[in-house]
Amino acid sequence: MGVVASVEKHKPDAGIALLMSLVDADMARVNQLIIDMAGANAEMIPEVARHLIESGGKRLRPMLTLASAGMFGYAGDGHVKLAASVEFMHTATLLHDDVVDESEMRRGKLAARMVWGNQASVLVGDYLLGQAFRKMVEVGSLEALAVLSRAAAVIAEGEVMQLAAAKDLSTDEDAYIRVIDAKTAALFSAACEVGPIVAGSSDAMRAALASYGTALGLAFQLVDDALDYGGSSVNLGKRTGDDFREGKITLPIILAYRAGSEAERAFWTRTIEQGEIGDGDLEKAGEILRRHGAITATVERARHYAPAPSRRSTRFPLASIARRCWRWSSSASAGCTEVWQLVVGSRASVVLTPT
């Protein structure tokens, strides 16, 4: 079941302006709380935290928490604390991921571990996670705590699953989706689910928002995977080819390996499994991926997960916003370098039509 997207012209820099404008006031409180929570007796902690926090992350997850509480008319400050906690959980994960992946860059800046070392990255990540839990506990909702603590375990489980599958070209698509469901989608899902919880909404709304978050997270990760072989590093603060250089198995590789010739499989074995990467190999990887339509197919999978319009949409302003978040533009010249941006252009109108 494919979908066709028709996209009206709109300003490319519209960004996530609409979502941001909806949560603007609350987001200012989240940002202040994040700064407060990064304070500590050890000077190194706020330094490392600030390096990441101020590095221009989109703060998508806390925005989702704010929006998913706000859509039920919540007026307290619990959603601000939960949003800051969600961002801290995410930041802690980034610090540890960069150590595990031996990444050199993060959001277009040197990774914290390149400045302060792996040791500090591990420990400051632990501190941020501890602070996240402290702040969540203050909100006083055992249901929200259950959702977020489960997410913390599931994220780590997903990272371990990914580590176990690392450099294993026999990883299949199902196994990969399970990994990203855990390592990426679980936090998106939790970020959305705690909104209706703190707002005292129904179990049905909780379930709906959780599933919305999961879908968004899966799509987000798949587009991220695709962009690594075709996007611009300016958009994501990520260098194209990071996944390739780190020998990461992502969906484009899985699809191209399955469909590949003997020679192509030998190429993936040398570069991904054995880590022998030379000049021109990234370009060659891109060629092979495009030859098999693997980048396009990955983006198609992402579109498959994109929240679809439904009769319930009138009750889900967030989902309604999110539908407009998807802008797909195909560059005819590159053939299949589909560039995705999470944007809400106030004039944008994306219509997803089942075909």
Place this chain on the structure above:
Amino acid sequence: MGVVASVEKHKPDAGIALLMSLVDADMARVNQLIIDMAGANAEMIPEVARHLIESGGKRLRPMLTLASAGMFGYAGDGHVKLAASVEFMHTATLLHDDVVDESEMRRGKLAARMVWGNQASVLVGDYLLGQAFRKMVEVGSLEALAVLSRAAAVIAEGEVMQLAAAKDLSTDEDAYIRVIDAKTAALFSAACEVGPIVAGSSDAMRAALASYGTALGLAFQLVDDALDYGGSSVNLGKRTGDDFREGKITLPIILAYRAGSEAERAFWTRTIEQGEIGDGDLEKAGEILRRHGAITATVERARHYAPAPSRRSTRFPLASIARRCWRWSSSASAGCTEVWQLVVGSRASVVLTPT
């Protein structure tokens, strides 16, 4: 204010039999829960967890939680869940510590990172911490969650403080006590404090148990520091000299450096700060430490923190047990290799007398 200990003869292998016998039935439930909580979709997680969990740790912290709930007559299963969570928090810390310290051994076995790598140690530690929080949340006590989540942040803060002070010979005793108060004593304190909380006891009992745990944790860490230069590796599963080889500043070094000659200071600068350690340097370190009575002085500090008898002791069977936990034996031949074991010999009687 010093204290004098007179120690009756008792069987050296009495171990922690009394405390263990008090919590025996509950501890069996904790052990089963720990095995269940280590389960995961990623095979590597239970493997790594089992490596640590089955490596003969004393499980002192969960025993303290069980005892500190049991002493208030608690009869539910919350203390079992909290005890398992406390042990998981501790295990997660060990996994991350070994990565940070580049340790090769842990409890007399290869450190997990030597078997599965630093990456797995970081991620499995994260998973165990996530599982710990999930289990705590199940207990449904926001007060216990507040205590344990605070401890999680404080422990990490202490580790960062230690990292910042690493190889810094100008670290003074006060700064060092602050570090171990955070990195070690905070969890002992939390492990004890959640007992009266889950049992619905008073704020006064909470405060008393928390402060008891802090004292025990400080003493525990100081004795551990002393043992590194004079104990037997059989007792702790730790090789003598680990701290020295890792360039760790501990109280014996701080005391000896302060009192040291020019030549001795040059020795510490070369070995600890610059990490240039050759044959015979560990022995020489021990000689210098003994020359200044630094190991004895460290153990004296530990005794200073040991919970003292008080009129309240009748209301504190746990403290009463703990007083009997301290066995000090001086080896006349070694001069000052005081060996400490946390033991409750049923025949043992240690009398701490203020002098």
